[in-house]
Amino acid sequence: MYRYDEIDREMLADRAAEFRAQCARRLSGEMTEDQFKPLRLMNGLYLQLHAYMLRIAIPYGALRSDQMRMLAHVARTYDQGYGHFTTRTNLQLHWIKLRDAPDILDDLAKVGLHAIQTSGNCIRNLTADPHAGATAEEVDDPRIWAEVIRQWSTFHPEFTYLPRKFKIAVTASPKDRAAIRVYDIGLRLHRDDENALSFEVLVGGGLGRLPHLGPVIRQRLPVRHLLSYLQAVLRVYNRHGRRDNPNKARIKILVAALGPEEFARQVEEEWELTDKASVDLPSTELARIRAGFAPTGFETLSPVSTAFEAAKTFDRAFARFARRNVLTHKVPGYALVNVSLKAIGETPGDCSADQMDVIADLAERYSMNEVRVTYEQNLLLPHVKLDDVPAVHAALSAAGLATANINLISDIIACPGLDYCALANARAIPIAQDIARRFEDPALAETIGELKIKISGCINACGHHHVGHIGILGVDKKGEEFYQLTLGGSAEDDAALGQVLGPAVAADKVAPSIDRLVEVYLRERRQGERFIDTFRRAGLPVFKEAVYAEAH
Amino acid sequence: MKALTANRLIDGEVVFWTGADWSERFAAAVLFDDNTAAEAAEARAKSQITLLVDPYLIDVAEVEGGVAPVSYRERLRALGPTNRPDHGKQAAGGADIALLAHAHGAARSKGRVDLIRRK
Amino acid sequence: MPKLIRWRGGVAAWADDAFTAVDDDQPVPPGDVIVSLARFQREGRYLLSQSRNLGVRLASDEGPESLIVDLPRLSVLALTFPKFRDGRAYSAARIARERLAFAGELRAVGDVLLEMAVPLVRCGFDAIEPTDASTPEQWTRVAHRFRHVYQRAADGRAPAFAERDGV
Numbered sequence: 001m002y003r004y005d006e007i008d009r010e011m012l013a014d015r016a017a018e019f020r021a022q023c024a025r026r027l028s029g030e031m032t033e034d035q036f037k038p039l040r041l042m043n044g045l046y047l048q049l050h051a052y053m054l055r056i057a058i059p060y061g062a063l064r065s066d067q068m069r070m071l072a073h074v075a076r077t078y079d080q081g082y083g084h085f086t087t088r089t090n091l092q093l094h095w096i097k098l099r100d101a102p103d104i105l106d107d108l109a110k111v112g113l114h115a116i117q118t119s120g121n122c123i124r125n126l127t128a129d130p131h132a133g134a135t136a137e138e139v140d141d142p143r144i145w146a147e148v149i150r151q152w153s154t155f156h157p158e159f160t161y162l163p164r165k166f167k168i169a170v171t172a173s174p175k176d177r178a179a180i181r182v183y184d185i186g187l188r189l190h191r192d193d194e195n196a197l198s199f200e201v202l203v204g205g206g207l208g209r210l211p212h213l214g215p216v217i218r219q220r221l222p223v224r225h226l227l228s229y230l231q232a233v234l235r236v237y238n239r240h241g242r243r244d245n246p247n248k249a250r251i252k253i254l255v256a257a258l259g260p261e262e263f264a265r266q267v268e269e270e271w272e273l274t275d276k277a278s279v280d281l282p283s284t285e286l287a288r289i290r291a292g293f294a295p296t297g298f299e300t301l302s303p304v305s306t307a308f309e310a311a312k313t314f315d316r317a318f319a320r321f322a323r324r325n326v327l328t329h330k331v332p333g334y335a336l337v338n339v340s341l342k343a344i345g346e347t348p349g350d351c352s353a354d355q356m357d358v359i360a361d362l363a364e365r366y367s368m369n370e371v372r373v374t375y376e377q378n379l380l381l382p383h384v385k386l387d388d389v390p391a392v393h394a395a396l397s398a399a400g401l402a403t404a405n406i407n408l409i410s411d412i413i414a415c416p417g418l419d420y421c422a423l424a425n426a427r428a429i430p431i432a433q434d435i436a437r438r439f440e441d442p443a444l445a446e447t448i449g450e451l452k453i454k455i456s457g458c459i460n461a462c463g464h465h466h467v468g469h470i471g472i473l474g475v476d477k478k479g480e481e482f483y484q485l486t487l488g489g490s491a492e493d494d495a496a497l498g499q500v501l502g503p504a505v506a507a508d509k510v511a512p513s514i515d516r517l518v519e520v521y522l523r524e525r526r527q528g529e530r531f532i533d534t535f536r537r538a539g540l541p542v543f544k545e546a547v548y549a550e551a552h
Numbered sequence: 553m554k555a556l557t558a559n560r561l562i563d564g565e566v567v568f569w570t571g572a573d574w575s576e577r578f579a580a581a582v583l584f585d586d587n588t589a590a591e592a593a594e595a596r597a598k599s600q601i602t603l604l605v606d607p608y609l610i611d612v613a614e615v616e617g618g619v620a621p622v623s624y625r626e627r628l629r630a631l632g633p634t635n636r637p638d639h640g641k642q643a644a645g646g647a648d649i650a651l652l653a654h655a656h657g658a659a660r661s662k663g664r665v666d667l668i669r670r671k
Numbered sequence: 672m673p674k675l676i677r678w679r680g681g682v683a684a685w686a687d688d689a690f691t692a693v694d695d696d697q698p699v700p701p702g703d704v705i706v707s708l709a710r711f712q713r714e715g716r717y718l719l720s721q722s723r724n725l726g727v728r729l730a731s732d733e734g735p736e737s738l739i740v741d742l743p744r745l746s747v748l749a750l751t752f753p754k755f756r757d758g759r760a761y762s763a764a765r766i767a768r769e770r771l772a773f774a775g776e777l778r779a780v781g782d783v784l785l786e787m788a789v790p791l792v793r794c795g796f797d798a799i800e801p802t803d804a805s806t807p808e809q810w811t812r813v814a815h816r817f818r819h820v821y822q823r824a825a826d827g828r829a830p831a832f833a834e835r836d837g838v
Contacts (some may be wrong), residue, residue, distance in 0.1 A: 007819045007831045014817045022786060027561070029602045030804070032784075038756055041784055047605055047627050051564035051642050079637055095639070121756065149832065152822045157793035158765055158824065161758025227822075238762050239734070262758075273770060278823050285832035347635050418625060419633035429635045479623060480647035 002292030044115030204255030301333025349377030417457030426474025794827030
């Protein structure tokens with residue numbers, strides 16, 4: 001994985017020193033909270049319901065084992081001994097004190113971690129396909145480009161005070177594991193017939209109050225012009241994005257208002273005036289970053305591992321784990337091992353410091369020092385020898401990390417919700433726990449098959465409810481927690497926004513409603529259909545009737 | 553009836569105005585029947601920028617055994633997250649925690665409406 | 672008269688401001704003045720024909736491209752930050768410096784705070800009217816917080832990739 005060089009490390013140190021100075025000016029009263037707030041947000045520090053929350057960046061969802069150990073150390077030393085992995089592949093700590101924040105940033109910087117621009121109206125953490133470097137599907141390693149953009153966007157002086165937050169995602173596979181359709185900028189790498197790389201550029205996707213699927217603004221952009229083109233997009237947005245209403249300030253509003261064609265034209269016009277050579281990365285620098293991600297150390301192995309096959313035969317639990325959580329790697333004899341942070345009855349995405357240490361050890365010993373975070377709030381060991389999967393499974397099992405439910409009904413995305421978040425209208429965590437417990441029988445969950453439930457505690461949609469096969473949105477109805485259900489959303493290549501099922505239901509009716517929906521699916525499905533497929537074929541009414549018929 | 557709450561600047565802890573100082577316990581909060589007195593206390597709190605972040609008034613009502621914030625959100629702030637009863641103020645246990653935990657919301661909370669407007 | 676800080680050779684210092692900022696409904700006094708874009712578009716030719724130094728103040732939704740013909744004759748271009756969080760003037764500044772080759776004084780006015788020093792300097796501002804109690808010494812210190820930069824901007828600093836190349 002790319003290792004920060006001296007310049008990258010000095011950036012982190014200087015930023016940490018800057019934030020320390022800014023905190024001092026706030027604590028002395030030299031700065032008001034109004035003046036300080038954007039600065040602390042740009043270092044990932046929110047004030048939430050119970051305490052400050054620190055959002056640590058995990059660029060393109062990739063961590064080394066020493067970095068994972070540092071996260072455990074920070075969680076233990078400065079927080080309550082756990083952290084929460086988010087739908088933006090960052091780590092949130094929910095019990096932080098402002099007076100500790102400068103020390104935390106210093107600690108993180110020691111291993112090349114930071115909280116730079118994880119909040120604020122600036123370019124946020126880059127996300128990418130979590131299978132990067134491990135999947136045969138990709139035309140290039142998207143992390144290379146995510147790192148290129150990360151550096152360019154860090155402390156960018158022109159784009160530090162945008163109309164609103166700005167999120168960029170990169171993928172290089174036909175199967176979209178980075179949700180690029182619902183990003184401010186989504187980038188997909190392509191290779192043409194002459195083997196040249198180019199980007200398909202989508203602009204104006206997003207969730208929240210007004211969800212949009214991002215239209216293609218440019219079909220093909222030669223990769224060497226990535227940064228100059230991004231500068232053009234960001235500059236048009238910085239100059240013309242709305243500043244009068246924070247709910248109308250994202251780039252998706254500008255793209256929709258102008259129309260994609262006019263927006264694209266304005267970007268092209270700005271781009272034509274750009275001195276591209278001064279912005280675009282020299283090929284030497286690109287080569288240097290690329291080299292940082294070059295695959296090393298893979299052994300030549302048989303594609304079939306007798307140890308792996310034997311474990312499947314003799315251990316039913318392992319067989320299930322292999323079925324649900326283990327994926328074929330591009331290198332024969334290796335596998336990607338999904339680590340579920342959705343143990344039944346636990347808080348989705350939460351990971352204790354002890355569990356982080358276990359994963360760090362496994363990454364170091366069995367996964368070439370790498371671990372990934374997915375936007376579905378799970379972890380992934382990307383380079384495990386099939387021979388080693390049984391040992392990995394045993395260690396995960398002992399740590400409560402071996403739930404074999406990836407992509408199943410209990411693999412739920414849930415934001416922290418009203419239990420933690422100052423923006424929330426309702427809780428999301430107990431709803432997720434209720435549903436997971438109801439469907440905890442692994443055989444039942446496998447019978448149901450792929451079903452992506454996504455829960456948000458408010459319209460800001462951090463739980464991605466718009467793009468869940470079943471989406472659940474918490475609302476406040478007369479001071480009580482109610483939940484609106486949607487069906488048919490997807491964040492993948494079949495991207496779609498969910499359709500509202502009917503009136504919001506009370507908290508204790510949510511899990512029973514999911515029961516009804518699953519019953520309809522199991523009854524109506526045809527051979528090979530997932531829940532989402534049956535919904536698309538059969539339509540909303542049969543599902544709606546099942547949930548609401550008894551209620552009235 | 554109202555109470556005055558804020559977050560402490562230095563550590564983000566939820567605190568309540570007792571009439572003399574700022575307590576981490578809702579049970580120690582002074583209750584205002586008089587809007588003028590409440591707003592005066594709020595204005596004074598807002599001037600203490602090196603101590604507090606975002607002081608604001610919340611609606612409280614009588615419940616069995618005492619007084620509790622009307623809005624669920626404010627009861628969570630006074631207690632802690634429901635998924636981790638071992639975290640936050642609720643971990644201390646005791647009678648005043650039990651009172652808050654058993655209170656339930658009735659009508660739409662004015663405290664919540666003020667919050668939404670401020671957003 | 673608001674305070675003025677100017678940069679020379681990487682150091683910020685108090686400066687005497689020879690320029691009077693003139694509102695649209697005020698008559699133009701003698702001496703060096705800064706007027707709004709609208710006023711300049713009405714009276715600029717006349718003002719430029721007099722022997723005085725002239726500056727134009729742009730609102731946050733006005734672009735320096737509107738001045739493309741007259742920019743070389745302006746001594747000061749003042750860009751407005753109505754609130755410090757409104758970052759449009761950073762784009763305007765870079766365009767003025769890098770695209771339109773404006774060589775006069777680029778001044779930040781409006782809600783201008785110490786913690787803006789790094790992006791202000793990098794985007795090409797060389798004068799500011801601070802609205803907090805900050806001093807030139809603080810501005811100098813803050814502007815030099817970062818030993819490296821990742822991208823080229825209007826300040827001419829070599830980006831990290833150029834440093835790495837030894838270029």
